Amino acid sequence: MWRAIMEGLDRRLGWREARARVMADAKRLQPPNAGWGVTLGVMALAALALEMLSGVVLAFHYRATPEAAHASVAQIRDLVPLGWLWLSIHAWGTHTLVALALIHAARVFVKGGHKRPRELTWVAGAVTLFAVLGLSITGHLLPWTNEADWATVVRLGHVNEAPFIGGLASRFLRGGEEVGASTLTRFYILHVAILPAVLAAILCLHLRLVKRLGLAPAVATDEEDAKGHAACAEGGEPWFPNHLLRAAAAATVAAGVLITVAAMFPPEPGARASAVTPPGLRPEWVFLALFQYLKYWPAKIMGLSGQTVGQFFAMLAVGAFALLPFLDRSPERRAGRRKVAIALFALAALVWGSLTFLGAVSGRNIDAFGKTWRFNDRGGLK
Ligand code: HEM
Known part of the structure; x- marks a missing residue:
């Protein structure tokens, strides 16, 4: 009975063939x-x-x-x-x-x-x-x-x-x-x-x-x-x-x-x-850099x-982030041979991280390392 239902479904949906195709694809080496x-x-x-x-x-x-x-x-x-x-x-x-x-x-x-x-x-x-x-x-x-x-x-x-x-x-x-x-x-x-x-x-x-x-x-x-x-x-x-x-x-x-x-x-x-x-x-952490930059x-x-x-x-x-592959066009993938691209990426990450930090502390008094740090709205020390 079960087998007959499965056969009937397979004849109509062709799921066995689809499964075989998916499995063959899944066994492809990565x-x-x-x-x-x-x-x-x-x-x-x-x-x-x-x-x-x-x-x-x-x-x-x-x-x-x-x-x-x-x-x-x-x-x-x-x-x-x-x-x-x-x-x-x-x-x-x-x-x-x-x-x-x-x-x-x-x-x-x-x-x-x-x-x-x-x-x-x-x-x-x-x-x-x-x-x-x-x-x-x-x-x-x-x-x-x-x-x-x-x-x-x-x-x-x-x-x-x-x-x-x-x-x-x-x-x-x-x-x-x-x-x-x-x-x-x-x-x-x-x-x-x-x-x-x-x-x-x-x-x-x-x-x-x-x-x-x-x-x-x-x-x-x-x-x-x-x-x-x-x-x-x-x-x-x-x-x-x-x-x-x-x-x-x-x-x-x-x-x-x-x-x-x-x-x-x-x-x-x-x-x-x-x-x-x-x-x-102030906004969530992911928007802090933009918030600070606009100041x-x-x-x-x-x-x-x-x-x-x-x-x-x-x-x-x-x-530029969304279209990066069309800007960074060299075919080489190995990081060790893409020093300029990796350095630019590190620089962008550093700028983003620094703006995020300044956005988080700006306009606040922060107690750290045994003293109070007073930051103005632009992230500088008062
Ligand atoms: C919710 C967000 C995302 C999900 C769920 C997601 C999911 C995945 C998965 C499952 C893979 C395959 C395995 C892996 O390489 O980790 C993958 C590969 C990839 N993803 Fe994403 N992804 C997301 C966001 C992004 C973003 C933001 C980018 C770039 C801007 C990106 C670029 C890529 C690329 C280029 C690959 C192919 C990498 C390779 O072939 O080695 N993905 N993604």
Whole structure:
């Protein structure tokens, strides 16, 4: 009976043939250098899966109106079974996902995994990261806390200054004269429908390209690529079961660490949005560098808004990141033979890290090394 059902299904769906094709593909050898480093992308996938799962749980209880949003989040925290943990996983998941995606991208760059023929894999990865950042910004407003409300006012002010489409984009996102009910509705629809759809589509493309092209071999240059994937992968291990087991172990560790941290450090609930501006407003860590960088621009440059000019250069930098494979065009993948590219990358990371640090300490008094360090708004010492 069982066999007859399976035969019948196979005749209609052809799943046995599909399975044989998938298994043959999964047994393809991967390059010998592909080890634990290539599990970073899978760890990001694990964080994304938890982010989606916790997001669906929260969506069952959340109400997207200024009157109900804050109270509905409090209800999730206090009344829904393990609601506090789902909230915490969702909050920590964003940080984990962004951090893993950045480390993954940095590793890919150092290993030359963005080079021909994997340029589009990089571009799709970068767009995936932008969608995740968009989800982080839109999700921040949803609990309708005072901090998130005012942070959104500041953010939309920055968007308004953006070159070319700033005014239009900020009006569209705000949905009115002030941040209010329409803004919340728009951020909600972006957060639960539009950005997840963009993310899903572009991530599928990213993973499809990874599967189609195979992982980048360490030593392959154009000439070696010409020999084909099979030649470059000689001596390597197959994806199934070797890499799959490694990936499963890494994903389990990533998910385990995320859940443990979320359980140990649930974020403090914020006060409900009000007319009182909270002191010391600053964005999440990933946007701190941009926040700090924009402070150094004068009010006007040759009659143009300094903020607009500053954002223009920031956009160029972001565009250069997304299109990096088309700028860094040499076929050589080995880091030791790409000294200039690696040095420029280290410099960019240093500038980003320093601006992030200055953004974190600016306008604060920090007690460290036995004394109080007073930082002004530009990150200098008072
Ligand atoms: C949520 C974000 C992301 C996820 C879930 C993800 C997932 C993955 C996975 C599973 C792989 C295959 C294994 C590996 O090399 O780790 C991979 C490879 C790759 N990813 Fe991503 N990725 C993400 C973000 C990014 C970003 C931001 C970039 C670059 C801007 C990027 C560029 C690449 C490239 C070029 C490869 C191929 C590397 C090679 O062949 O060695 N990815 N990604």
